[in-house]
Amino acid sequence: MTVESLYPRLEPLLAQVQKPIQYVGGELNAQTKPWDDVAVHWALMYPDAYEVGLPNQGLMILYEVLNERPDALAERTYAVWPDLAALMREHGVGQFTLENHRPVRDFDVLGVSFATELGYTNLLEALDLAGVPLHAVDRDETHPVVVAGGHAAFNPEPVADFVDCAVLGDGEQVVGDITDVVAAWKDAGRPGGRTELLARLARVEGVYVPQFYAVSYLPDGTIGAFTRTRDDVPAQVAKRTVMDLDEWPYPKQPLVPLAESVHERMSVEIFRGCTRGCRFCQAGMITRPVRERTITGIGSMVDTGLKATGYQEVGLLSLSSADHSEIGQLAKELADRYEGTNTGLSLPSTRVDAFNVTLANELSRNGRRSGLTFAPEGGSERIRRVINKTVSKDDLVRTVTTAYANGWRQVKLYFMCGLPTETDEDVLEIAELATEVIRAGREASGSKDIRCTVSIGGFVPKPHTPFQWASQASAETIDHRLRVLREAINADRRLGRSIGIRYHDGKPGIIEGLLSRGDRRVGRVIERVWRDGGHFDGWSEHFSYDRWVAAAADELAPFGVDLDWYTTRERGQHEVLPWDHLESGLDKEWLWDDWQDAISEEEVADCRWTPCYDCGVCPTMGTEIQIGPTGRSLIPLTPVGAGPRPAAHAH
Amino acid sequence: MARQPDGPPPPPTVQKLRLRYTKRGPLRFASHRDLARALERALRRAQVPMAFSAGFSPHPKISYMGAAPTGAASEAEYVEIGLAVRCDPEAVRVALDASLPPGIDVLECVEAAEGTGGLAERLDGTRWRVDLADVDPAELSAAVDQLLAAKVAMVAKRTKNGTKDVDVRAALVSASVAGEAGRAILHVVVRQVTPTVRPDDVLAALAAVADLHPPVPPRAVREAQGRLDGTGEVTDPLEPDREAGSRCQGEPQPV
Numbered sequence: 022m023t024v025e026s027l028y029p030r031l032e033p034l035l036a037q038v039q040k041p042i043q044y045v046g047g048e049l050n051a052q053t054k055p056w057d058d059v060a061v062h063w064a065l066m067y068p069d070a071y072e073v074g075l076p077n078q079g080l081m082i083l084y085e086v087l088n089e090r091p092d093a094l095a096e097r098t099y100a101v102w103p104d105l106a107a108l109m110r111e112h113g114v115g116q117f118t119l120e121n122h123r124p125v126r127d128f129d130v131l132g133v134s135f136a137t138e139l140g141y142t143n144l145l146e147a148l149d150l151a152g153v154p155l156h157a158v159d160r161d162e163t164h165p166v167v168v169a170g171g172h173a174a175f176n177p178e179p180v181a182d183f184v185d186c187a188v189l190g191d192g193e194q195v196v197g198d199i200t201d202v203v204a205a206w207k208d209a210g211r212p213g214g215r216t217e218l219l220a221r222l223a224r225v226e227g228v229y230v231p232q233f234y235a236v237s238y239l240p241d242g243t244i245g246a247f248t249r250t251r252d253d254v255p256a257q258v259a260k261r262t263v264m265d266l267d268e269w270p271y272p273k274q275p276l277v278p279l280a281e282s283v284h285e286r287m288s289v290e291i292f293r294g295c296t297r298g299c300r301f302c303q304a305g306m307i308t309r310p311v312r313e314r315t316i317t318g319i320g321s322m323v324d325t326g327l328k329a330t331g332y333q334e335v336g337l338l339s340l341s342s343a344d345h346s347e348i349g350q351l352a353k354e355l356a357d358r359y360e361g362t363n364t365g366l367s368l369p370s371t372r373v374d375a376f377n378v379t380l381a382n383e384l385s386r387n388g389r390r391s392g393l394t395f396a397p398e399g400g401s402e403r404i405r406r407v408i409n410k411t412v413s414k415d416d417l418v419r420t421v422t423t424a425y426a427n428g429w430r431q432v433k434l435y436f437m438c439g440l441p442t443e444t445d446e447d448v449l450e451i452a453e454l455a456t457e458v459i460r461a462g463r464e465a466s467g468s469k470d471i472r473c474t475v476s477i478g479g480f481v482p483k484p485h486t487p488f489q490w491a492s493q494a495s496a497e498t499i500d501h502r503l504r505v506l507r508e509a510i511n512a513d514r515r516l517g518r519s520i521g522i523r524y525h526d527g528k529p530g531i532i533e534g535l536l537s538r539g540d541r542r543v544g545r546v547i548e549r550v551w552r553d554g555g556h557f558d559g560w561s562e563h564f565s566y567d568r569w570v571a572a573a574a575d576e577l578a579p580f581g582v583d584l585d586w587y588t589t590r591e592r593g594q595h596e597v598l599p600w601d602h603l604e605s606g607l608d609k610e611w612l613w614d615d616w617q618d619a620i621s622e623e624e625v626a627d628c629r630w631t632p633c634y635d636c637g638v639c640p641t642m643g644t645e646i647q648i649g650p651t652g653r654s655l656i657p658l659t660p661v662g663a664g665p666r667p668a669a670h671a672h
Numbered sequence: 673m674a675r676q677p678d679g680p681p682p683p684p685t686v687q688k689l690r691l692r693y694t695k696r697g698p699l700r701f702a703s704h705r706d707l708a709r710a711l712e713r714a715l716r717r718a719q720v721p722m723a724f725s726a727g728f729s730p731h732p733k734i735s736y737m738g739a740a741p742t743g744a745a746s747e748a749e750y751v752e753i754g755l756a757v758r759c760d761p762e763a764v765r766v767a768l769d770a771s772l773p774p775g776i777d778v779l780e781c782v783e784a785a786e787g788t789g790g791l792a793e794r795l796d797g798t799r800w801r802v803d804l805a806d807v808d809p810a811e812l813s814a815a816v817d818q819l820l821a822a823k824v825a826m827v828a829k830r831t832k833n834g835t836k837d838v839d840v841r842a843a844l845v846s847a848s849v850a851g852e853a854g855r856a857i858l859h860v861v862v863r864q865v866t867p868t869v870r871p872d873d874v875l876a877a878l879a880a881v882a883d884l885h886p887p888v889p890p891r892a893v894r895e896a897q898g899r900l901d902g903t904g905e906v907t908d909p910l911e912p913d914r915e916a917g918s919r920c921q922g923e924p925q926p927v
Contacts, residue, residue, distance in 0.1 A: 028698075035701055036743050036889035042706050045698035047773055049713075277713060279699070279706040279773070331713030331771070363730055 024056050027114055028122040034108040042280045043071035046119030049277035050329060053120045054094040060204040063087050063095040064118050064128040066147060068140035069559060074099040075276060076284040079134050079171060082271040083192050093200045096120040100143040109150060116151035125151040129203050131165040135173035138536035139558040141180055145551040157185045157232055162215045175307050176484040176600040179536050179543040181231035185219055189227050189603060190260030193269050198225045223254040227261035229603060236541055242582040244597040259604035262644050266293060267318040274329045286334035289322045295340035296628045300409045300619050303483035305340055307605045309638040311629060312647040316347040320655040334365040342368045343377045346649040352383040354655040359387050370394040370435055373412045378424045392431035393424050400436055400451040406622040407442050418457050425462035431472050438502050439480040439494030442620060448502040451475060452509035456516045474521040479530035483537050485605040487615035492591040493534045499527030528566040534588040540599035545576040608637030685723040685733055685754035688784035689761055690791050690910055695746040699775035704739030710776060718767040721757035737792045738897060741870050746894035752791050785916030794909035797900035800871050802858040805888040812856040813849040815882035820847060825877040829867055836867055840877035843869040845904045861904055
C-alpha cells in the first residue's frame with residue numbers, strides 16, 4: 022500500500038500560520054522508515070502543542086523502542102493550533118505525522134499519551150481532523166486502534182467511548198506485545214474484524230478495552246458494578262511494570278527540535294517510582310516500586326545523550342531525584358566530567374533538605390545557577406502531616422537560608438492549596454514562611470538582592486491515591502485562600518517586594534477534577550465541550566470554564582448528577598469507584614487506612630529505609646524495590662573539552 | 673559593583689570565522705530564533721571550540737545578521753563566530769555542515785581579515801527570487817512596470833511597536849520578470865533599509881499599485897546578500913576577507 026505524503030498540500034497552508042516550523046518535522050534524531058518495510062505502523066501523539074509535546078520523555082522512549090523493531094515504525098503527531106486546523110478543514114488536509122506527513126488515518130495504531138486529563142478535547146480534535154470516527158464503536162477494521170497511555174490512563178473511563186484501549190503502567194514492553202498482536206492479526210487476514218483484534222488486545226497484560234465492560238448505576242448515581250461482556254477478557258486489568266531500568270536506556274537519541282520547546286534541555290530518568298508516600302501524589306502511588314538506574318547506567322546515558330543532541334543542560338529526572346542512593350557521588354562525578362564545558366546539570370524540584378543545597382551547588386558547578394526549587398507543598402506543619410510530606414518550619418527556613426548563603430539568589434517554593442482538612446490558617450502560614458525566609462536569607466547572604474517565589478496551585482484529588490475519596494475544594498474556596506495569602510504577603514512592603522507569588526485561579530482545577538475522577542458519563546461532557554469549540558484546555562487563553570460548566574449541566578442532568586457531585590462530594594468507603602477494576606497494585610484497604618491516617622495527621626515512613634507497610638504493590642505485581650548503592654563509579658571518560666575537534670591550525 | 677562569578681574569566685576570542693549558510697526545503701519555515709538554536713547546538717555537537725562571554729550566563733560568541741524572514745528560503749545567510757582556539761576554516765565548515773540538519777547547509781567559511789571592517793556593514797542589499805504559481809509573467813510584468821514607474825509605494829508593516837509605513841519603491845533597486853505561462857518568477861534587488869523591506873512588502877506594494885493578488889502564497893528565496901555595487905548588483909560580502917587571507921598566505925595579489 023502506498024501512503025501519500027500530505028506535505029505538498031500542507032505546505033501552502035504553512036505560509037499562513039504562526040510558528041510553522043513546528044509542523045515540518047526534520048528534527049535531529051527523528052527517524053523515518055519506508056512504509057512497506059514493516060507490518061505495524063504506529064502514530065504516537067502527545068495531545069498538546071508541539072512545544073509541550075516534543076520534550077515528553079514517555080513518547081520519546083516509545084518512539085525509539087518501536088522504531089528499533091524491524092517489523093514496526095513509529096511517527097509522531099501533536100495537536101495543531103486552531104489557525105492551522107481551520108485551514109486543514111478548509112482544504113481537506115487530515116491530521117498528519119511529522120516524519121513523512123503521512124495521514125494518521127492510515128496508521129494501524131494511534132497511541133496517545135495523557136500526562137494530564139486536560140488533553141482529552143485535543144484527542145477529539147485530532148480524531149476528527151484525521152477522519153477517524155470519534156466513538157470506538159463506530160470504527161471499522163480500516164481505522165487505527167486508538168490506545169491511551171500515560172498517568173491519566175489509570176482512570177480512562179471519561180474517555181472510554183473514544184479510545185479502543187487504555188494501557189496501564191510502563192509502556193516499554195507492552196507496545197511490543199501490542200505490535201505482536203496487531204502483526205499476527207493482519208498477517209492472518211484480519212480474522213473476526215476489529216472486534217476480534219480488540220479481544221486479542223484485551224488479553225495482553227496491562228491492556229484495558231472499555232467496550233468489553235458494562236457499567237451499571239445505582240439510584241443515587243453511584244456505580245453499581247463493572248461487568249465483563251465477554252468471558253475471555255480479564256475481570257481486573259493490572260498495570261505493567263518494567264524491572265531493571267538499565268536494560269531500557271531510552272531515549273538514547275533524544276529528539277532535538279528546531280522550534281522552541283518548554284524544556285530546552287535533555288533529560289535522563291534516574292529512577293522510576295517513589296515510596297515517599299505523599300498522599301496527594303498520583304505519580305508516586307501508581308509507579309511503585311522504586312527502581313533505580315545505576316550510577317554507571319546514568320553516566321552513559323548522559324554521555325550519549327549530550328553527544329547526540331548538543332544540549333547544554335541535563336535534567337536528572339525522577340519523582341524525588343535527591344533520594345537516589347548514589348546521588349551525591351553521581352553529582353560530583355558528573356560535575357567533574359563536564360568541568361569547563363558550560364554543561365549544566367539540574368534536578369527538578371526537590372524536597373526541603375539541606376543536603377539538596379549541597380547537591381545543587383555541585384551540579385551547577387559548570388553551568389548556569391538559575392535558581393533552586395523546593396516543594397514543601399503544604400503551608401503549615403499540620404497540613405504537611407496530613408499530606409505526609411513532613412518537614413518542620415525551622416528546617417525549611419534553615420535550608421532555604423543555606424541556599425541564599427551559598428550564593429543562590431532565587432529560590433522557588435511550590436505549595437498546594439485546597440488540601441483535605443485545610444483551613445485559611447494553613448495557607449496563611451505560607452506568607453509567614455516566605456517573609457521569614459527572606460529575613461533570614463538577607464541576613465545570611467548579607468544582600469538584599471535575593472528573591473523568593475511562591476508558586477501555588479489548587480489541589481485536585483486523583484484516582485489510586487489516599488485522597489481519591491476526598492472532597493475537592495471549590496473554586497471559590499481556592500480563590501478566597503489565594504486572595505488572603507496575597508494580602509498577607511503584600512502587608513509588609515519591605516519584605517513583600519522580595520517575594521513573588523504565582524498562582525492559577527481555582528476554576529481549571531475543578532474541570533481537571535471532573536475529568537480525573539469522572540466516569541463514563543463524563544464522556545458526553547467532553548464531547549459536548551469539543552463540539553462547542555473547546556480544546557487546548559491546558560492553556561488559559563483557550564480554556565473556558567463557562568463552556569465546561571454549561572456542558573456539564575446539560576449532559577449530566579439526565580443522569581441525576583452534576584459537576585459538584587464529581588468534584589466537591591466526599592466519597593464513602595464502600596462506593597464503587599470508576600477505576601476499581603483497574604489495578605495499580607495498591608490495596609484499596611490500605612489506601613482507605615492511609616486516608617484515615619491523613620485525617621488524623623499521622624505520618625507513614627518511606628519503605629526504602631523502613632519496613633514494608635503493606636501498600637500491596639510488590640506482592641500483587643510480583644515486583645520489588647531496586648535500589649543501590651552499586652559501589653561503582655563513573656569511568657573517567659576523556660574530558661569532553663579535549664575531544665576530537667575540527668583540526669586546529671598553526672598560523 | 674556587579675557580581676562576578678568566581679574563577680578566571682573565559683578564554684578570549686582568538687579567531688573570527690564568517691560563514692554563509694542556507695535555509696532550504698521545509699526549513700524555510702524556521703524563524704531566525706529557530707536557526708540560532710539549531711546553530712548553537714550544532715556547534716556543540718561538532719565540538720567547535722567557541723569563545724564565550726563572561727558572566728553568570730556565558731553565551732557563545734555568535735553574531736547573527738540580516739536573517740531571512742520565516743517562510744522565506746535562503747541561499748545566503750551570514751553569521752560570524754568567535755573561537756577560543758584557532759581552527760582551519762574549511763574543517764569547521766565540514767564539521768558544522770555535517771552536524772546541522774539537512775536544509776541548513778554551510779556553503780562557505782572564511783577567516784575574518786583584520787582591517788576589512790565588519791560583515792554587517794557589507795550586507796546592504798539582497799537579491800530575492802519570488803515564485804508566483806498561477807500568475808502569468810505578462811501580468812506580473814505589467815504590475816512590476818507600474819511599481820517601478822511609481823514615485824513612492826507605501827505599505828504598512830507590522831513591527832514590534834505596531835504598524836509602520838515603509839516606502840517599498842525607495843528600497844527597490846531593480847526588478848525583472850521571467851517564467852512561463854502560469855508560473856511567473858520575480859527577481860528583485862532590495863536595499864537594506866530600516867525597517868527591512870521583505871518580499872512580502874514588495875508583494876503588498878504590487879497589490880497596492882497594480883492590484884496584483886497571487887492566488888497561491890508566493891515562495892521567496894534569498895539568492896544573494898551583500899554590498900550593492902555601482903550598477904545595483906549584489907556582490908560577495910566575503911570577498912574582502914578572502915582577498916586579505918590569500919595575501920596573508922603569500923599568494924600573488926590580484927592584478
